[in-house]
Amino acid sequence: MGEPTARTERITAGSQPGTVLRCSYNGVVSDGYVSPVLANPAKPLAAAGAQDAADSFCASDSIPAANRRLDAPAPLALWHLASLDAPTVAVVWALAFAWAARVTLPAWTPILLALVAWPVYIADRLLDVRAAFRDAEAQPLRLRHFFHWQHRRLFIPFAAISACAAACIIVVCMPVAARERNSVLVAAGLAYFSSVHAGRVFPRFLSRLLRPLLTKETLVAVIFTAACALPTLSRAASGSSMRSGSPLWFLAPAVGYFAIVAWLNCRSIERWEAEEVCSFGNDSKRSGMFLQAMGVGLAGILLAGALSSNHRIALLVGSGAAAAFLLALLDRVRGRLTPLALRAAADLVLLTPLPFLFR
Numbered sequence: 001m002g003e004p005t006a007r008t009e010r011i012t013a014g015s016q017p018g019t020v021l022r023c024s025y026n027g028v029v030s031d032g033y034v035s036p037v038l039a040n041p042a043k044p045l046a047a048a049g050a051q052d053a054a055d056s057f058c059a060s061d062s063i064p065a066a067n068r069r070l071d072a073p074a075p076l077a078l079w080h081l082a083s084l085d086a087p088t089v090a091v092v093w094a095l096a097f098a099w100a101a102r103v104t105l106p107a108w109t110p111i112l113l114a115l116v117a118w119p120v121y122i123a124d125r126l127l128d129v130r131a132a133f134r135d136a137e138a139q140p141l142r143l144r145h146f147f148h149w150q151h152r153r154l155f156i157p158f159a160a161i162s163a164c165a166a167a168c169i170i171v172v173c174m175p176v177a178a179r180e181r182n183s184v185l186v187a188a189g190l191a192y193f194s195s196v197h198a199g200r201v202f203p204r205f206l207s208r209l210l211r212p213l214l215t216k217e218t219l220v221a222v223i224f225t226a227a228c229a230l231p232t233l234s235r236a237a238s239g240s241s242m243r244s245g246s247p248l249w250f251l252a253p254a255v256g257y258f259a260i261v262a263w264l265n266c267r268s269i270e271r272w273e274a275e276e277v278c279s280f281g282n283d284s285k286r287s288g289m290f291l292q293a294m295g296v297g298l299a300g301i302l303l304a305g306a307l308s309s310n311h312r313i314a315l316l317v318g319s320g321a322a323a324a325f326l327l328a329l330l331d332r333v334r335g336r337l338t339p340l341a342l343r344a345a346a347d348l349v350l351l352t353p354l355p356f357l358f359r
Contacts, residue, residue: 070336070337070338070341071337071338071340071341072338072340072341072344072345076341076344076345076348077340077341077344079344080144080340080343080344080347081143081144081147081148081340082147083118083121083122083125083144083148084118085344085347085348086117086118086120086121086224086347087113087114087117087118087121088114088347088351089347089350089351090113090114090117090224090227090228091110091113091114092350092351092353092354092357093228093229093258093350093353094109094110094113094227094228094229094231094232095110095357096316096319096353096356096357097228097229097231097232097233097251097254097255097316098231098232099312099316099353099356099357099359100251100254100310100312100313100315100316100356101232101236101250101251101312101313102312103232103235103236105231105232105235106173108169108173108174109231111169112166112169112170112173112174113227113228113231115162115163115165115166115169116162116163116166116227117227118159118162119159119160119162119163119166122148122155122156122158122159123159125144125145125148125149126148126149126152126155126156128141128145129141129145129146129148129149132145140273142273142339142343143339143340144343178234216266216270217263217266217267217270218263220262220266221259221260221262221263221265221266222259224262225255225258225259225262228258229251229255229258232251233248233251233255236248236251250307250310250313251313253303253307253313253317254307254313254316254317254320257299257300257303257317257320258320260296260299261296261300261320261323261324261350262350264289264292264293264296264324264327265323265327265346265347265350267289267292268289268293268327268330268331268346269343269346271288271289272289272331272334272339272342272343272346273339273343289327289328289331290328290331290332293324293325293327293328293331294324294325294328296321296324297321297322297324297325297328298321299321300317300318300320300321300324301318301321303317303321304317304318304321312356315356316353316356319352319353319356320352320353322352323349323350323352326349326352327346327349330342330345330346330349
């Protein structure tokens with residue numbers, strides 16, 4: 001199966017920084033915008049060059065140059081395009097759960113989490129691209145997918161090295177009991193990959209029954225939250241690393257709330273990227289996510305108040321509420337951001353617990 005071809009032609013340069021391209025992609029011709037971060041080879045992210053950026057263009061990520069006003073800075077764009085966002089968020093929340101529960105995690109725990117999350121997300125991006133090559137009706141590809149595919153000769157070896165390093169840490173450092181607990185999480189991850197990339201894995205009647213619970217957003221949120229919280233929950237339950245005043249039942253609501261925020265993040269991204277025609281520069285068009293995000297944020301404030309007797313866990317829940325409010329803000333201003341900036345910002349706002357880790 002050959003790769004899809006993207007023939008591009010620079011047709012104008014508007015008042016905004018960036019380049020307007022006419023793209024012929026698998027026979028579909030459309031005009032669109034390439035971020036100046038990618039289109040300008042003088043910038044750090046543009047190692048792939050302007051032509052790679054042009055080849056990466058697809059109609060779903062295109063925007064009229066005259067109406068877009070804010071693009072992602074080069075470091076933020078690279079953080080997202082290289083799939084470094086998910087490992088960062090996972091490590092921050094894993095350490096935040098430990099901070100809130102007054103648990104001391106071994107130094108290898110966050111390292112292992114990052115080494116596992118990164119190749120998983122790389123594989124997910126590359127499998128999405130291969131699925132799009134096989135099926136013309138597959139979900140539209142984004143800049144992150146093209147970036148991974150164009151640089152797969154770098155990503156695949158680094159992902160393999162990362163996975164091997166994670167395996168070494170598991171064998172050398174992880175206790176046997178922890179391996180048994182984490183095997184359930186691994187099985188859930190494999191089930192997710194099978195359902196998303198290998199078709200239906202459940203009988204038809206069971207798939208219909210579980211469909212509301214087996215959406216991609218829900219599965220990602222649950223598995224991601226479990227991976228972040230499991231190290232702290234297991235040590236908190238054993239009590240071996242607990243200091244005073246942080247019973248497990250205090251931590252459980254915070255974990256559940258983060259799962260909701262993670263779902264909100266995934267759902268917002270899915271809705272934003274599914275918009276066939278965005279209201280660029282016009283915030284009047286509703287995606288339906290603003291009220292949901294505001295509701296999740298308000299629920300977090302109420303939950304933090306209910307948990308105020310444990311100020312660390314209340315602060316952690318409050319940081320999750322702040323992330324929900326920031327997602328609501330992004331929904332309102334999404335017409336003023338490039339798709340790349342919007343997608344990167346959606347993960348950036350999940351780093352709200354970061355200040356607590358330096359206290």
